[in-house]
Amino acid sequence: MNRPIRVLVAKPGLDGHDRGAKVIARALxxxxxxxxxxxxxxxxxxxxxxxxxxxxxVIGLSLLSGAHNYLxxxxxxxxxxxxxxxxxxxxxxxxxxxxxxxxxxxxxxEIFTPGTPTTEMIEYIKNNLKR
Amino acid sequence: MLEKEKLSHINESKKKWExxxxxxxxxxxxxxxEEFKSGSGLKVNRLYTPEDIANIDYEEEIGFxxxxxxxxxxxxxMYRGRLWTMRMYAGFATAEESNKRYKYLVExxxxxxxxAFDLPTQIGYDSDHPLAQGEVGKVGVxxxxxxxxxxxxxxxxxxxxxxxxxxxxxxxxxxAMYIAVxxxxxxxxxxxxxxxxxxxxxxxxxRGTYIFPTEPSMRLITNIFEYCSKDVPKWNTxxxxxxxxxxxxxxxxxxxxxxxxxxxxxxxAAVNAGLDVDTFAPRLSFFFNSHNDLFEEVAKFRAARRLWxxxxxxxxxxxxxxxxxxxxxxxxxxxTLTAQQPDNNIIRVAMQALAAVLGGTQSLxxxxxxxxxxxxxxxxVTIALRTQQIIANETxxxxxxxxxxxxxxxxxxxxxxxxxxxxxxxxxxxxxxxARAIDLGYIxxxxxxxxxxxxxxxxxxxxxxVGVNKYQVEEExxxxxxxxxxxxxxxxxxxINEVKAKRNNEAVAEKLELLKKACQGTENVMPYILSAVxxxxxxxxxxxxxxxxxxEYEQAVLL
Numbered sequence: 001m002n003r004p005i006r007v008l009v010a011k012p013g014l015d016g017h018d019r020g021a022k023v024i025a026r027a028l029x030x031x032x033x034x035x036x037x038x039x040x041x042x043x044x045x046x047x048x049x050x051x052x053x054x055x056x057x058v059i060g061l062s063l064l065s066g067a068h069n070y071l072x073x074x075x076x077x078x079x080x081x082x083x084x085x086x087x088x089x090x091x092x093x094x095x096x097x098x099x100x101x102x103x104x105x106x107x108x109x110e111i112f113t114p115g116t117p118t119t120e121m122i123e124y125i126k127n128n129l130k131r
Numbered sequence: 132m133l134e135k136e137k138l139s140h141i142n143e144s145k146k147k148w149e150x151x152x153x154x155x156x157x158x159x160x161x162x163x164x165e166e167f168k169s170g171s172g173l174k175v176n177r178l179y180t181p182e183d184i185a186n187i188d189y190e191e192e193i194g195f196x197x198x199x200x201x202x203x204x205x206x207x208x209m210y211r212g213r214l215w216t217m218r219m220y221a222g223f224a225t226a227e228e229s230n231k232r233y234k235y236l237v238e239x240x241x242x243x244x245x246x247a248f249d250l251p252t253q254i255g256y257d258s259d260h261p262l263a264q265g266e267v268g269k270v271g272v273x274x275x276x277x278x279x280x281x282x283x284x285x286x287x288x289x290x291x292x293x294x295x296x297x298x299x300x301x302x303x304x305x306x307a308m309y310i311a312v313x314x315x316x317x318x319x320x321x322x323x324x325x326x327x328x329x330x331x332x333x334x335x336x337x338r339g340t341y342i343f344p345t346e347p348s349m350r351l352i353t354n355i356f357e358y359c360s361k362d363v364p365k366w367n368t369x370x371x372x373x374x375x376x377x378x379x380x381x382x383x384x385x386x387x388x389x390x391x392x393x394x395x396x397x398x399x400a401a402v403n404a405g406l407d408v409d410t411f412a413p414r415l416s417f418f419f420n421s422h423n424d425l426f427e428e429v430a431k432f433r434a435a436r437r438l439w440x441x442x443x444x445x446x447x448x449x450x451x452x453x454x455x456x457x458x459x460x461x462x463x464x465x466x467t468l469t470a471q472q473p474d475n476n477i478i479r480v481a482m483q484a485l486a487a488v489l490g491g492t493q494s495l496x497x498x499x500x501x502x503x504x505x506x507x508x509x510x511x512v513t514i515a516l517r518t519q520q521i522i523a524n525e526t527x528x529x530x531x532x533x534x535x536x537x538x539x540x541x542x543x544x545x546x547x548x549x550x551x552x553x554x555x556x557x558x559x560x561x562x563x564x565x566a567r568a569i570d571l572g573y574i575x576x577x578x579x580x581x582x583x584x585x586x587x588x589x590x591x592x593x594x595x596x597v598g599v600n601k602y603q604v605e606e607e608x609x610x611x612x613x614x615x616x617x618x619x620x621x622x623x624x625x626x627i628n629e630v631k632a633k634r635n636n637e638a639v640a641e642k643l644e645l646l647k648k649a650c651q652g653t654e655n656v657m658p659y660i661l662s663a664v665x666x667x668x669x670x671x672x673x674x675x676x677x678x679x680x681x682x683e684y685e686q687a688v689l690l
């Protein structure tokens with residue numbers, strides 16, 4: 001009981017923009033969470049494997065390349081295939097509003113767009129954990 | 132330099148002013164803040180006077196434009212002679228689509244092309260590679276073989292335009308494709324003008340499209356320097372980029388310090404490979420960011436020019452003045468664009484563009500208002516280009532050279548940024564140079580610390596971002612954003628198959644084998660890449676051979 005929340009911050013695909021991912025990783029850590037950052041160029045398979053191995057409560061995907069409609073749902077799909085249903089999956093980056101409903105339908109619980117304060121994300125995570 | 136007597140008189144007058152005038156004003160109404168800071172967090176004084184620049188020798192430190200140390204600009208007449216190149220970075224989907232956008236931009240008065248490639252191209256994968264899934268044509272145009280490059284520049288005479296290509300790890304391959312297209316157009320290589328980014332160190336630091344480890348990457352860069360100095364003499368062989376370092380969150384002084392430290396590493400690599408500094412250094416170019424703090428940015432550009440001139444002259448003993456001139460492209464700061472109230476971005480971009488012009492840029496890309504949301508639409512790009520045209524034709528800032536020179540504030544700031552940047556360079560030298568400092572994670576850590584601090588300042592309202600943490604409104608999500616059709620990936624795959632069916636596969640295999648041998652040896656690989664490209668070997672095949680010989684870079688993951 002009361003172990004710190006464990007979060008995997010992940011960069012799927014070929015996108016190299018990691019300013020946001022790193023800022024968020026640090027903000028979550030400063031908020032008392034345990035954070036694992038994958039580094040760049042992770043396949044959805046690698047992300048899901050790391051999440052399982054590290055026994056995380058949350059996966060945060062960060063992507064600015066426009067490939068979110070393929071890569072985000074792919075992570076959700078693989079989690080399902082692995083029978084993982086108690087990990088909160090969220091995402092952020094340059095994501096047009098019109099793509100958000102489709103991503104939520106695919107199993108991404110929330111999408112955070114540019115300008116979101118880190119405090120808002122921290123609150124969201126605390127209130128929406130699945131275990 | 133003012134005479135001592137005059138200075139001490141100014142000092143006395145200032146004291147009197149502080150006692151008699153300022154004190155009363157402060158008594159009546161205190162200032163808005165205890166301390167004022169620049170966009171990069173440097174302290175800004177209430178007032179700058181001749182005292183603040185008393186230690187700056189005009190002739191040695193500021194001087195005249197077109198003359199060492201080039202603080203006031205690299206040409207004697209600057210924009211009175213020729214305006215900067217209005218170069219809009221563009222590219223998306225297929226070569227066919229991007230070709231249309233380029234022709235449109237040229238019709239609208241754009242004076243140079245700037246090619247954005249998609250991520251698979253930038254990382255040396257063909258569009259049919261598993262890792263390319265979801266990324267084809269998204270952040271730029273997909274180029275798989277010479278065939279795509281022929282379509283990309285169809286109807287664009289390569290002896291008439293200058294073309295900048297944002298390509299790094301596989302820069303040699305894309306440059307070879309460009310040369311091959313020129314040959315097909317009947318344009319000789321000595322007429323080709325343009326730039327390849329070719330700056331791998333900042334990819335390791337901030338941008339992420341690396342392929343090979345440091346050592347072979349540096350060799351490829353040096354090979355390009357050598358090849359172009361003989362065969363493509365008007366080509367800028369590298370664009371040493373601070374832009375992405377700043378986008379990743381660095382301060383202005385870090386942008387200059389880290390970029391010039393990378394520049395030093397490239398010059399050292401080439402000199403160690405036996406090249407004479409004056410054969411390649413005149414073709415080095417730079418690329419900076421133009422951020423929000425107008426005067427700090429102007430000072431930054433001036434400081435970068437002066438510091439590079441000193442480094443080339445004193446450290447590398449360059450003799451040709453052209454080797455000491457820092458020429459640069461500027462892009463307005465993408466990271467300052469907000470998804471909220473996107474039209475406000477037009478204003479931000481205008482002021483950042485003004486800073487670049489007041490700082491003496493050689494070419495400029497202005498971002499579009501919708502880029503925090505998606506790739507820009509044609510309408511948005513047009514406004515961004517018009518912004519440059521208004522600065523050039525209506526504001527009058529182009530009428531005189533380096534108009535802010537002599538401003539007590541700007542000169543003091545220029546000096547301060549130069550000194551701070553030099554401190555970073557010294558630190559990096561102590562660590563063993565830029566490549567080593569990157570391996571140690573020093574540069575990345577400095578940048579991510581600055582980025583984190585920036586974000587915390589925004590969240591604590593110490594730093595105001597209009598429309599984001601102040602002056603917010605409820606707004607409808609913007610409509611009509613540009614969307615890349617996923618069918619692009621299928622079209623690219625089809626094109627690759629057609630190319631592979633039509634080309635001489637035996638010749639391709641032979642050229643790739645020769646390239647492999649060259650990579651294993653010490654020869655210049657450029658001619659081998661060029662002959663493989665001409666046989667329509669794909670980008671993925673060529674980079675595949677190099678991956679096999681060189682291996683791949685492993686990123687140090689740090690927080």
